[in-house]
Amino acid sequence: MDALALLAHGFSVALTPANLMWCLLGCTLGTMIGVLPGIGPALTIALLLPITFQVPPEASFILFAGIYYGAMYGGSTTSILLNTPGESATVVTALEGNRMARSGRAGAALATSAIGSFIAGTIGTLGVAFVAPYVVAVALRVDAAGYFALMVLCFVMVSAVLGSSATRGLTSLALGLMIGMVGIDVQTGQPRFTFGEVALLDGIDVLIVAVGLFAVGETLHMAARRYAGRDEVLPLSGSLYMTRAEWRRSWKPWLRGTAIGFPIGAMPAGGAEIPTFLSYATERRLSRHPEEFGTTGAIEGVAGPEAANNASAAGVMVPLLTLGLPTSATAAILLSAFQSYGLNPGPLLMQTEPDLVWGLIASLLIANVALVFLNLPMIGLWVRLLRVPAPLLYGGILVFATVGTYGISRSPLDLVLLYAMGVIGLLMRRFDFPTAPVIIGAILGPIAEVQFRRALMISNGDWTVFVTSGASALFLMLALVAFVAPTLIGMWRRRKVAGTSRDG
């Protein structure tokens, strides 16, 4: 009740015509930067930080909220249409989303992603408003061993994306782990696999790997064939938005994605990528249409991860607002925006500055509504992009990917890497190796390694920490279930079938 009253007060702070204008501006800007690979919300908000000297706090926070959530919406658009993820959190969306777009369901993929983002963002933000103190207490108990076990769960779950051949899938995964290892080792500060190249000391940006393998690789693959027409993108078929069947298939993944994304986003080292992988793997296992995954594109594989990434974006607000603990680059910059208004971010923020905290929460909710209204009408416009003739479209993708990559760090080496990844992607397609496990290895590998070593350092070399730590034991148990359940269910089904046939 108290929280409700405070939230209402937050709305009264945020809902003025001028603030709605800021909100719209933020949402548009956020969508734009989400679309572009290379520019993220953190950079944009940092660039706009000086605005805090000119406008009242509510206005700048509503602007930032729009940018933050807008980027999450925008990142999926290019994933679906161009197979070129704009943010690392939307890499997974490209897997099924782009397949859907090619089989004429781009509108449905964009719609399920926008509506899923809206639902997850709203539930997540309400979660921040009402249960944040409880969530943060649990999230803080996830220790290094817990994070490592979460990674184990991830690896077990994503084995589904390894493809039909385990050897090929594992080869791809190993390539990803190798890519992830490049750079300075955090625990000892020693450079690994950098070949004395200074520009490699900070590792290879996973977005370059994704864009190279997906977008450049595919473009080269198309170009390598004599007749591009054979694999042409199908024109839009059926309704522009989702059909009744697609609604039915979307709502559960939205909710499951939210349930996975929010708590992991609230964990200090959770991030946005892990929940999208977990959600994708979950939907793939639970789907009644497994044959659509990786072929014509399954809507569940878009709905779940999109909800998960927006819910995790809301989850990041939990430690920020309850403890003053920034757990992502964007959160850290929001924190410095708090500071530039002379606020002391910290565990007392919610009590000492209710106006701002609740104004920010209300802003996030408003931004979410604005974004769904901004994005749904845009879908008709976006899908027209696919009517561009294939050679021109792919040429455009190549330009877009190149310019976007150069924008990440303005380093020429990144361009070399992008095209090297593109050639690897081409060869992998030619010889039928799945490309998704490379990305998964490159993202999860380094996190798993750091957390594993940190866990053993903290426990002073005691391996039992992985079962005595509550979070770790829980995740390992889930991993075990995920590992053996399909086999057990299969055995049970076979026995049932055998039983019925005997009876009959």
Next chain:
Amino acid sequence: MLNRRHFLMRTTALATLAALPVAAQSAPAVDIFIPANPGGGWDQTGRLMEKVLLSEGLISGATVTNVGGAGGTVGLPQFAGQFSGNGNALMLGGMVMVGAIIANNSPVSLADVTPIARLTGESLALVVPAASPFQTVADFVAALKADAGAVPVAGGSAGGSDHILLGLIGKTVGVPATSMNYIPYAGGGEALAALLGNQVAAGISGYGEFADQVAAGTLRLLATSAGERQEGIDGPTLRESGVDVELFNWRACFGPPNLTPEAKAGLVAMVEAMATSDAWAQECAARNWTRILMTGDEFEAFIAEDIARITDILRDLGLAT
């Protein structure tokens, strides 16, 4: 895409121009490069610099870039390469970087960039979670002596000032440096989370990064590494607690390599004007940072001296060869 980037920068610049019609005419737009993840001490310093430089009308806009990891040795080569000869770029850095360069055998060192000014200094703080059994430094030292490996201490990157302080404490009380259990985290946020979650026994970082949590009672301050008690910090120094150690973590800004003497003088003048402003003094006071301004050649000599001093410490600790 680059057009949009420029569009964003222009938006920023325009917003500032509107407020500072006179001063901003000649003021440049600068790049502030922070070789650490957002949230930490360099990040706070860099963003405060941006704020004061803007409010003093010394710049028309700033692009702040964070490239974190390994005590700044990930960002340093990037800064040196990307901004070489650029008279409108500044990089944050400090004592941590001196140590990290030595410990990591970084191919690019502070000798490759242009020292501009030493800005602030901060004493380090040794803290424990509120639920910790350690009430005083003596409790902590006793636990170290009993079994140092069982006392994981969180801090910044390996070989950084936090690590050096732990090594110095160990050396002073007679616990071998190699037996200490130091857990490096990239950036301040993650180490703080580990402390708040009771996952490590203690933490070392700049006092400013713990101040709010100490005030709220979620962390307990055991001691600071200052030479004498400082105003606004309610806790003893290590020396008062019987551990004869003093360490000050200074923060500074650097220009890119290959600057013309004029470009260097321009940067020094700009930073000096910022660091002597009232706004800077107020903001530093609010953050418990001690201002220790030192610029140009004097600072250059200081850096050379400090590199030698820290190399000795790290060698003692077995972190450098």
